Amino acid sequence: MKQSLTATAIALTLAFSAFSPAQAGPAEDLTAFQDHFKTAFKDVPFENFKDGAYALDEKLKAQWEEMEEFPPYEPDIDAGKKIWETAFKDGKTYADCMGDIKSIRTKYPYYDADKDTIMTAESALNDCKKAGDGEGFTDKEGKPLLNKGKIAQLMAYIAMENRGGKIAVATPEGKAVDWYEKGKTFYYAKRGQLNMSCADCHTSNAGKMIRADLLSPALGHVTHWPTYRSADGEITTLHNRFMGCNTMVRAASFKPQGDEYKALEYFLTYMSNGQEWNGPGSRK
Amino acid sequence: MRKLFRILFISASVSVLALSAGFSSAYAADDAKKADEAKATEAKPADAKPDAKAAEPKKEVTGKDLAFDRAMGNCLACHMIAGGELPGNIGPPLVGMAARFPDKAKLKAQIYDARVANPNTIMIPFGPMGILNDEQLDKVVDFISTL
Numbered sequence: 001m002k003q004s005l006t007a008t009a010i011a012l013t014l015a016f017s018a019f020s021p022a023q024a025g026p027a028e029d030l031t032a033f034q035d036h037f038k039t040a041f042k043d044v045p046f047e048n049f050k051d052g053a054y055a056l057d058e059k060l061k062a063q064w065e066e067m068e069e070f071p072p073y074e075p076d077i078d079a080g081k082k083i084w085e086t087a088f089k090d091g092k093t094y095a096d097c098m099g100d101i102k103s104i105r106t107k108y109p110y111y112d113a114d115k116d117t118i119m120t121a122e123s124a125l126n127d128c129k130k131a132g133d134g135e136g137f138t139d140k141e142g143k144p145l146l147n148k149g150k151i152a153q154l155m156a157y158i159a160m161e162n163r164g165g166k167i168a169v170a171t172p173e174g175k176a177v178d179w180y181e182k183g184k185t186f187y188y189a190k191r192g193q194l195n196m197s198c199a200d201c202h203t204s205n206a207g208k209m210i211r212a213d214l215l216s217p218a219l220g221h222v223t224h225w226p227t228y229r230s231a232d233g234e235i236t237t238l239h240n241r242f243m244g245c246n247t248m249v250r251a252a253s254f255k256p257q258g259d260e261y262k263a264l265e266y267f268l269t270y271m272s273n274g275q276e277w278n279g280p281g282s283r284k
Numbered sequence: 285m286r287k288l289f290r291i292l293f294i295s296a297s298v299s300v301l302a303l304s305a306g307f308s309s310a311y312a313a314d315d316a317k318k319a320d321e322a323k324a325t326e327a328k329p330a331d332a333k334p335d336a337k338a339a340e341p342k343k344e345v346t347g348k349d350l351a352f353d354r355a356m357g358n359c360l361a362c363h364m365i366a367g368g369e370l371p372g373n374i375g376p377p378l379v380g381m382a383a384r385f386p387d388k389a390k391l392k393a394q395i396y397d398a399r400v401a402n403p404n405t406i407m408i409p410f411g412p413m414g415i416l417n418d419e420q421l422d423k424v425v426d427f428i429s430t431l
Contacts, residue, residue: 193413200406205374211361212370 026172026180026270033271036203037219049220050275052283056207057214064282073156073228073280076235080157083150088132094154097128105162105277109169109266111176118179118262121158122151122237126257147240147256152226156235159226159279167223167277169270183267186260187218192251201245222269224281235280238265347427350420357416357424362407366431374406381431392425 024032037049041056048055054064084094084101098104108121126136126146139145172180187198198218201210206217225238239256242264246253254260351357352368360368364377371377385391394401396411410416416424 193415194408195413196406196408205406208374209372210374211372213372 026177029184030171030271030273034219034274037206037217041207041217046274047276049217049272050223050278052216052220052224052281053214055220056217060214064284067230067282067284071228071280072230072282073226073235076153076156076226076228077160077280078157079150080153080155083154084157088129089134090132092132094125094128097131098124101158101161104158105279106165106168109262109269111172111179111266113175116175117259118266120257120262120265122146122155122239123257123262125151125154144255146237147243148234148236152235152237152240155226155237156280159224159277163276163278165277167269167272167275169266169273172266172270179263179266180270182259183263183265186264187267192246192249194249194251196249198245218268218271220272220275222265222272223275223277224279226279227281227283229283231284345423347423347425350416350424351427356420357410359424378428378431382429385429388425388429391429392421395424395428396421 034046037044038046044055051061051064054061087093095101104121108124109118111117112119130136135142137145137149137151139149145151190197190200201215202218202221206215208215222238225241226235227241228235237256239261242261243253243256348367349356351359351365354361359365359378360371362372362374364371364373364379366379381391385394395416397409398405398407399409408415411418411421
């Protein structure tokens with residue numbers, strides 16, 4: 001494990017050196033990461049990156065705003081509110097374990113030193129449900145379902161209640177840096193049969209067209225989840241998007257709320273510090 | 285452990301290849317098949333019909349077919365090519381190729397493994413990744429050099 005972390009760290013330094021000086025810590029990475037997009041998209045106001053590809057193209061943005069007039073995720077917010085208010089088998093509710101609903105979005109993701117893991121909002125909700133119901137979010141067959149369905153609906157309600165807050169992930173320190181590095185490595189490593197990294201599409205080529213799709217900048221990637229995608233016809237989580245992008249390059253995808261994607265979410269959310277939380281979102 | 289990537293250094297360059305453990309061969313990529321069409325083919329929207337060719341097996345596959353096929357070259361994802369619709373613009377338009385690459389071997393080398401010329405390229409290493417075999421590469425090269 002240690003050895004492989006070292007290997008990936010070296011690999012990362014090499015892969016990353018094209019973008020920023022080696023030896024940079026998280027805070028320096030953050031500045032370099034955001035500066036890249038500020039420079040590449042001089043005309044895009046910083047606060048607009050939360051709108052993804054729509055921040056880069058007026059015409060697409062107009063179509064999207066039209067779609068947002070009758071938000072496709074509205075039924076999911078209603079369904080999520082019911083889930084939030086329904087008591088568990090033990091009589092407790094989400095509020096009992098998550099606290100004030102308005103405090104949730106800005107709290108996650110964070111490094112939990114006791115558990116030595118990244119706590120995401122979804123993993124915390126799943127833990128609550130496990131404690132109260134004896135089982136977490138599952139599909140009809142009883143298998144964990146953490147990238148869509150009820151957990152996404154619950155998150156849609158929570159995100160709506162938390163709109164307008166700013167992303168403010170604390171600068172990783174101590175053992176949190178290992179998780180940060182794991183996420184950063186994931187972001188910059190080439191993978192899959194098509195041999196592409198997240199950065200290839202969402203840093204180096206953000207703003208370019210891949211076939212008919214305008215590639216969104218990674219800055220702002222985490223702001224608007226869960227998201228209703230017309231292509232999917234349902235609301236899904238950030239980790240579902242990670243799975244989709246991994247599959248696209250013919251790489252194996254990982255489990256939603258597994259360590260790989262939690263680390264990636266942690267890295268990407270820190271990189272988006274200062275952006276506004278504006279979930280739930282809609283995309284074509 | 286299953287989930288750890290194997291990181292291989294391809295050269296002393298900045299190019300890093302991370303293969304996931306579940307990775308299988310060329311187009312038999314089961315993950316991609318099982319995955320929801322919309323997602324798996326996001327970079328290659330709706331009109332992709334992978335089985336179209338199976339339906340008419342007698343017609344010989346041309347270099348152009350291979351270059352345009354979303355499951356094969358899918359060069360249009362990144363390059364403007366005359367006769368292809370909805371091209372991307374990640375790579376340069378493929379025009380004047382005979383003049384730019386008078387030596388077909390050089391053109392083939394670029395398509396076989398673009399990392400040799402640019403270690404950090406986004407262009408897919410079609411040869412080493414087993415996406416196009418030698419015969420297919422030659423066909424694609426012949427087609428591209430007519431552009």
